[in-house]
Amino acid sequence: xxxxxxAGDPVIPDYGQASDCVINNGFFCTDWFASQWSTVFxxxxxxxxxxxxxxxxVGFLIAFTAALIAYRKKWLAxxxxxAATFLYTLPPLALFQLLVPFTGLTLLTxxxxxxxxxxxxxxxxxxAGLAAVPDDxxxxxxxxxxxxxxxxxxxxxxxxxxxxxxxxxIATVLTVSVATIAAFVVDSGLGSPILKAVxxxxxxxxxxxxxxxxxxxxxxxxxxxxxxxxxxxxxxxxI
Amino acid sequence: MTESxxxxxxxxxxxxxxxxxxxxxxNVTKTYPGQTAHALDSLSIEVRSGExxxxxxxxGGGKTTALQLVNRLVDLSSGEIRIGDTNIxxxxxxxxxxxxxxxxxxxxxxxxxxxxxxIATVPTILKWDRKRIEARTKxxxxxxxxxxxxxxxxxxxGQLSGGQQQRVGIARALAADPxxxxxxxxxxxxxxITRVAVQDEFLDIHRAVGKTTLFVTHDIDEAIKMADRIAxxxxxxxxxxxxxxxxxxxxxxxxxxxxxxxxxxxxxRLALTTVAEVLAAGRDRRGSSPVAxxxxxxxxxxxxxxxxWPEVSATMTLREAxxxxxxxxxxxxxxxxxxxxxxxxxxxxxxxxxxxDPARTTEGARI
Ligand SMILES: Nc1ncnc2c1ncn2[C@@H]1O[C@H](COP(=O)(O)OP(=O)(O)O)[C@@H](O)[C@H]1O
Ligand SMILES: [Mg+2]
Numbered sequence: 103x104x105x106x107x108x109a110g111d112p113v114i115p116d117y118g119q120a121s122d123c124v125i126n127n128g129f130f131c132t133d134w135f136a137s138q139w140s141t142v143f144x145x146x147x148x149x150x151x152x153x154x155x156x157x158x159x160v161g162f163l164i165a166f167t168a169a170l171i172a173y174r175k176k177w178l179a180x181x182x183x184x185a186a187t188f189l190y191t192l193p194p195l196a197l198f199q200l201l202v203p204f205t206g207l208t209l210l211t212x213x214x215x216x217x218x219x220x221x222x223x224x225x226x227x228x229x230a231g232l233a234a235v236p237d238d239x240x241x242x243x244x245x246x247x248x249x250x251x252x253x254x255x256x257x258x259x260x261x262x263x264x265x266x267x268x269x270x271x272i273a274t275v276l277t278v279s280v281a282t283i284a285a286f287v288v289d290s291g292l293g294s295p296i297l298k299a300v301x302x303x304x305x306x307x308x309x310x311x312x313x314x315x316x317x318x319x320x321x322x323x324x325x326x327x328x329x330x331x332x333x334x335x336x337x338x339x340x341i
Numbered sequence: 342m343t344e345s346x347x348x349x350x351x352x353x354x355x356x357x358x359x360x361x362x363x364x365x366x367x368n369v370t371k372t373y374p375g376q377t378a379h380a381l382d383s384l385s386i387e388v389r390s391g392e393x394x395x396x397x398x399x400x401g402g403g404k405t406t407a408l409q410l411v412n413r414l415v416d417l418s419s420g421e422i423r424i425g426d427t428n429i430x431x432x433x434x435x436x437x438x439x440x441x442x443x444x445x446x447x448x449x450x451x452x453x454x455x456x457x458x459x460i461a462t463v464p465t466i467l468k469w470d471r472k473r474i475e476a477r478t479k480x481x482x483x484x485x486x487x488x489x490x491x492x493x494x495x496x497x498x499g500q501l502s503g504g505q506q507q508r509v510g511i512a513r514a515l516a517a518d519p520x521x522x523x524x525x526x527x528x529x530x531x532x533x534i535t536r537v538a539v540q541d542e543f544l545d546i547h548r549a550v551g552k553t554t555l556f557v558t559h560d561i562d563e564a565i566k567m568a569d570r571i572a573x574x575x576x577x578x579x580x581x582x583x584x585x586x587x588x589x590x591x592x593x594x595x596x597x598x599x600x601x602x603x604x605x606x607x608x609x610r611l612a613l614t615t616v617a618e619v620l621a622a623g624r625d626r627r628g629s630s631p632v633a634x635x636x637x638x639x640x641x642x643x644x645x646x647x648x649x650w651p652e653v654s655a656t657m658t659l660r661e662a663x664x665x666x667x668x669x670x671x672x673x674x675x676x677x678x679x680x681x682x683x684x685x686x687x688x689x690x691x692x693x694x695x696x697x698d699p700a701r702t703t704e705g706a707r708i
């Protein structure tokens with residue numbers, strides 16, 4: 103946990119013999135990337151994954167609960183939606199500024215801001231999924247004697263799953279990207295090698311970190327697609 | 342051992358119920374909140390145990406409302422509904438619904454459940470054991486003609502045709518062996534050919550299991566074909582007539598019913614009698630000379646002689662037979678059954694079936 107806007111350590115390592123690529127500050131120096139992987143890239147990547155997972159999981163729990171409440175008490179759907187949208191529209195950097203006096207330059211500050219960002223997406227996705235459950239399916243379920251809880255667990259939630267998963271995908275990809283600015287608050291995540299590289303002219307560091315963030319977004323998105331496929335086998339069958 | 346014997350023999354559960362499972366509407370009125378007109382107005386009818394009653398009428402006539410009052414998807418405004426001797430308000434809605442089979446248009450199947458899981462819905466929430474559910478599911482798929490059952494169990498509704506979905510919907514409604522079935526235009530979305538096939542199967546099932554059935558349809562032909570009795574509702578939820586198909590067709594209670602039955606009312610009536618019945622009645626009348634009717638063919642310069650009359654099968658309705666006779670420009674038809682000639686029926690017999698004549702039906706009943 104170093105200070106706000108950490109000043110870079112020497113970015114271009116001066117030990118060993120630098121390759122031509124490094125000396126000429128080439129677009130991307132594979133050899134340097136490989137040699138720095140375990141110190142400059144791997145730890146921030148792991149931090150980044152944690153940061154994103156915590157934000158998405160906490161955001162999901164809050165937004166999902168809020169969506170269930172809004173689904174039961176329709177009059178709450180509007181106000182909750184507006185509140186969530188408000189949090190979404192706050193610029194994350196401004197939110198950091200707002201939070202730092204209370205929660206300090208900590209991971210908590212970052213997570214609060216990230217969670218705020220995911221809420222509206224997940225909330226709307228859950229609500230839209232529940233609203234899209236066909237009326238005749240609900241009517242036959244209730245008509246057969248399912249109670250409210252059984253209707254929710256056996257029918258409404260499973261059928262809302264495709265929509266919930268798409269919401270999670272968007273929220274996750276977005277969080278991977280937004281989490282890079284967490285480096286303004288804590289020296290953690292893929293944002294910090296990027297931020298450090300900004301203060302030096304060395305290309306490979308921020309290109310590699312940026313590419314890792316993009317890759318991470320793709321991988322997490324792919325994982326969610328896979329989970330969705332496993333959880334919703336009926337959506338893939340066609341005669 | 343005893344335990345497994347009872348759970349693997351679910352066939353007995355589809356046996357005709359001897360309990361009283363009539364559905365009685367006693368002066369039932371429903372007005373939806375914020376509406377001045379009644380959706381259903383003082384309806385009093387009884388669907389007797391084992392009877393299949395069709396509720397017909399124009400769209401907005403209150404058919405669906407009447408049905409949903411029974412399983413309490415809609416709350417009564419006034420009046421009383423009883424199933425057997427139990428007032429439906431004496432049970433919790435959940436308890437009540439689990440004793441009523443419910444099938445609706447578009448089947449209402451759960452798209453995320455396989456066929457087997459769909460059928461097992463109510464048995465599962467009733468916590469039947471797995472073996473019993475499995476056996477019951479297979480038995481029901483056989484009953485609705487989806488065989489071999491192994492081919493169907495694991496499919497999703499999205500992999501079935503409309504007719505197959507409706508069959509599964511019926512199986513699901515029958516799953517926990519409810520004494521009473523409510524069906525809301527279950528075949529309404531099917532193409533005509535599939536509809537006829539599913540209607541025939543459902544009639545067979547109904548005869549086999551004898552559930553008290555209230556069946557909503559806007560299709561009067563479906564009602565005539567299926568119903569023991571027809572209840573006709575008019576706009577405003579008023580009962581216009583409640584009687585057997587033959588009576589309704591022969592003596593519509595008022596202009597609304599006559600108009601609802603349509604200009605082909607006379608022809609529709611012919612769909613209630615089979616050629617075999619006319620043949621039998623004709624034999625009674627003429628002694629046992631089946632070809633005596635051929636005399637009719639010499640009238641009016643008829644171009645087709647009795648020997649060339651079109652062949653009809655004994656199980657055809659008079660309406661179908663008449664259609665063939667008309668197409669062949671004949672004065673009658675030869676009745677065939679599995680290649681053998683049972684006798685002939687004349688045009689006159691086809692259009693004036695014996696069932697029309699009250700004197701003869703009573704006479705027939707006495708014999
Ligand atoms: N949930 C409801 N709220 C208000 N009015 C309703 C509702 N359901 C049905 N109605 C009205 O009640 C009348 C009867 O409708 P319904 O029972 O659905 O008729 P049907 O099934 O014969 O077409 C119609 O005028 C309809 O608009
Ligand atoms: Mg209706």
